[in-house]
Amino acid sequence: MLEIKNLHVKLEEEDKAILKGVNLTVEAGKVHAIMGPNGSGKSTLSYVLSGRDGYEVTEGTATLLGEDILDMDPEQRAAAGLFLAFQYPVEIPGVGNMTFLRTAVNAQRKARGEEEMSSTEFLKTIRARAAELKIDAEMLKRPVNVGFSGGEKKRNEILQMAMLEPRMCILDETDSGLDVDAMKLVSDGVNALRSEGRGFLVITHYQRLLDHIKPDVVHIMSDGRIIKSGGPELAIEVETNGYADIVTEEA
Amino acid sequence: MALPQVKHDLTEERIAVLEMPSGGWSDVARADALARLRMMGLPTRRDEYWKYTRPDSLTQAEPPKAAVFEGEDTPLLDDVDRLKIVFTDGVFDADASDDLSLEGLSIERLETSRADIHWARDLYGALETTGQTPVNRPLAALNTAFATDGLLIHVTGRVSKPVNLIYHHKSETSDAMLHHVIKLDSGAEMTLLENGPAAARFNKVMEVDVADTARFHHVRAQGRDHERRAATHIFARLGTESVFKSFTLTVNGVMTRNDVIVELTGDDAQAHVAGACVGDGDFHHDDTIFITHDAVNCESRQVFKKVLRNGATGVFQGKILVKKGAQKTDGYQISQSLLLDGDSQFLAKPELEIYADDVACSHGSTSGAIDEEGLFYLRSRGIPEGPATDLLTIAFLAEAVMEIEDETLADEINARIEGWLLRRRS
Numbered sequence: 001m002l003e004i005k006n007l008h009v010k011l012e013e014e015d016k017a018i019l020k021g022v023n024l025t026v027e028a029g030k031v032h033a034i035m036g037p038n039g040s041g042k043s044t045l046s047y048v049l050s051g052r053d054g055y056e057v058t059e060g061t062a063t064l065l066g067e068d069i070l071d072m073d074p075e076q077r078a079a080a081g082l083f084l085a086f087q088y089p090v091e092i093p094g095v096g097n098m099t100f101l102r103t104a105v106n107a108q109r110k111a112r113g114e115e116e117m118s119s120t121e122f123l124k125t126i127r128a129r130a131a132e133l134k135i136d137a138e139m140l141k142r143p144v145n146v147g148f149s150g151g152e153k154k155r156n157e158i159l160q161m162a163m164l165e166p167r168m169c170i171l172d173e174t175d176s177g178l179d180v181d182a183m184k185l186v187s188d189g190v191n192a193l194r195s196e197g198r199g200f201l202v203i204t205h206y207q208r209l210l211d212h213i214k215p216d217v218v219h220i221m222s223d224g225r226i227i228k229s230g231g232p233e234l235a236i237e238v239e240t241n242g243y244a245d246i247v248t249e250e251a
Numbered sequence: 252m253a254l255p256q257v258k259h260d261l262t263e264e265r266i267a268v269l270e271m272p273s274g275g276w277s278d279v280a281r282a283d284a285l286a287r288l289r290m291m292g293l294p295t296r297r298d299e300y301w302k303y304t305r306p307d308s309l310t311q312a313e314p315p316k317a318a319v320f321e322g323e324d325t326p327l328l329d330d331v332d333r334l335k336i337v338f339t340d341g342v343f344d345a346d347a348s349d350d351l352s353l354e355g356l357s358i359e360r361l362e363t364s365r366a367d368i369h370w371a372r373d374l375y376g377a378l379e380t381t382g383q384t385p386v387n388r389p390l391a392a393l394n395t396a397f398a399t400d401g402l403l404i405h406v407t408g409r410v411s412k413p414v415n416l417i418y419h420h421k422s423e424t425s426d427a428m429l430h431h432v433i434k435l436d437s438g439a440e441m442t443l444l445e446n447g448p449a450a451a452r453f454n455k456v457m458e459v460d461v462a463d464t465a466r467f468h469h470v471r472a473q474g475r476d477h478e479r480r481a482a483t484h485i486f487a488r489l490g491t492e493s494v495f496k497s498f499t500l501t502v503n504g505v506m507t508r509n510d511v512i513v514e515l516t517g518d519d520a521q522a523h524v525a526g527a528c529v530g531d532g533d534f535h536h537d538d539t540i541f542i543t544h545d546a547v548n549c550e551s552r553q554v555f556k557k558v559l560r561n562g563a564t565g566v567f568q569g570k571i572l573v574k575k576g577a578q579k580t581d582g583y584q585i586s587q588s589l590l591l592d593g594d595s596q597f598l599a600k601p602e603l604e605i606y607a608d609d610v611a612c613s614h615g616s617t618s619g620a621i622d623e624e625g626l627f628y629l630r631s632r633g634i635p636e637g638p639a640t641d642l643l644t645i646a647f648l649a650e651a652v653m654e655i656e657d658e659t660l661a662d663e664i665n666a667r668i669e670g671w672l673l674r675r676r677s
Contacts (some may be wrong), residue, residue: 050631053623078633090628094646102627103642108633142644160632 081167151182187212258292341427366565398430450476451474491517
């Protein structure tokens, strides 16, 4: 599904290497988790994959379903099936949540040469998906993320994911700022989307999110590289011993 | 004090090509206006309120030519049930207009109103005269003196549908001058819609007298002809518990100067003035607003948003004057511009002058580019850069458009903005 080979990335503005040769393959139907200390490059990886400005790829490749995504615009990557759930979802005053989602769904469909979703179908679908995430009609009408609590913002990210039905989902510290109940709600939303044809890359600091979204593979990232990969037990090891041991061991 | 020679000459040259209509109840008001005009003279760049806007093309004797815009989209307000009154290049078009009758109001034309004593006699030029202090509005005095036509609307009840003044522009050299007087009796309510470019050059004055508890709603869209020029004035006087709400959309136009002068004279009155403008290239738009609070517990709002690109210029001069004794005044003013490139400019002069001690007045003015974070967020969801930028632009203007109470009218205005954005994307 997602294949990253020897990815090197530096900041565009300064000569600072952030990713120093990342190799990672996420297969369809699998959930991979990336854990790692602050500043290890986890979030940068998610931004580079989704096409945010400010980063320069100096070496390596990233493909989605065999297609090189690094030369694509962010909207093309989205249409190709990539979705990033933001760590800090952006507030967009003046743009209604519903309008935003409908524009996005239909823009992606158009880009893929598919027929647009009718308003009736859209309304039916969004109401059902929103209900599952306990997002009420009022929240759908409000401007995108404006005045939303931390938990509401994250639920809104998952709602977008559910509506856009991407092939490859990247969740960037979706657990940050969530209380236990919100985390369960968000995780249930994500789990409902797990399917054979869909890959997940869950970036997180803490193991607790992985209690809810059970990963198939866990990677530890440090200083711009993946230094260790293993099964879910690796996350538990981190929770018990911290990152220091693993980082020293692999260095 | 004698007028400087330059002003004197400018004024006399302008007057020389005009003919003052006569033979009716407005004669006295017109003569007075001419005297006022000769006292103050037409504006030059040296006038305090013309520092950011070159008045030349609005004051010179002959108007610069303006090509007629050919738009293929549906005319604005086509789906709105309304009474249509059409002026083409400033001349009343009877064939294109509906019957000038509607329950709750009476409409007459200034040109054909020849009665000796007319209700409009006490109003025509009266609010304009008051509005000349403390800031001169010479183009309005010129209009009172020489306006060739206009409507005299007396609203006595609640009017069931909007009155829509449609201003067509068909001649490249037309120079139109219209003067409307609107009087709302106590408890009356009406919605006035105005749209169209009107003429190559348009000078329009509207005097609105809103009696106690009356409500006046105004939505206008100034036409899209790129080379058209306009200087418009709205003078309004508000009685107790009355409401005045005016919104203007300006799309294109090489030169637009919109003055709105409101006086809150009765307690608990509300005045909302809003505007959205979008300009590309050779575009100069100036909103000059003056709101005077002269009563207790009144509320005023000024909400102005401008989208500018390719060297377009936006100007905002907004004032709130709170007179002594106008306690519990709630005054709000915001003017913002979205500069879509580095060539465009926004000049803002917010002014507050407060002589009462128990008031809440706030003002803010900002200028900025498209929010990159928001743009990336929208694009990451699959919305291409063009439509995403448009979405953010419409969102930027939304605060002003939302000042329109009627949703259908707000939708019409938004559709017009979307059309402008779409034409610029291809």
